Amino acid sequence: GQQVMQIPQYQHVQEGEDFTTYCNSSTTLSNIQWYKQRPGGHPVFLIQLVKSGEVKKQKRLTFQFGEAKKNSSLHITATQTTDVGTYFCAVKGGTYKYIFGTGTRLKVLA
């Protein structure tokens, strides 16, 4: 089945440093979603990207969809301890069905 790889698997940063996670697909995507899961919590939807080259911002978070619609990135500027968690991308596997990426676990050291 379709696999969605995320890199890195883990990232430890000092508070205030930037962080980026990348999501890569072997196939062209119709859209891509990003989720955040805090430790012990459930995934929470962050954003959906649809257009080639699309860039969306949510405060310190910047989401980008690749020109070829095969990859995406999530960049956090000046991380804070509240950014701790695992970030997942998710790609369409059916009309409403999504396949989740492998995830990137972020730790922020105060």
Added chain:
Amino acid sequence: SAVISQKPSRDICQRGTSLTIQCQVDSQVTMMFWYRQQPGQSLTLIATANQGSEATYESGFVIDKFPISRPNLTFSTLTVSNMSPEDSSIYLCSVVEGRDYGYTFGSGTRLTVV
């Protein structure tokens, strides 16, 4: 967005027994999804549950092991049958309210099989 109440939040079960997980949504939704998340891993889709029809299972998941009910547009259950320690996981239900929306997840059921 929809609010989902999922229970139980956690359980410890003996091998060979079954556990039924319930999800109640505060609005009517066409499609509900059941995911499994093994410790430290990503989410794997078990099945899609539509009201009034049989659930659609993903490869590697079968109805005898994970029977699902969807009696109406606000409720669904997932049963984990004849459990073994390998079934220890977090089970999550989710809904989507439209094509431009992401999933809303329940708070999850943390299952430990001993």
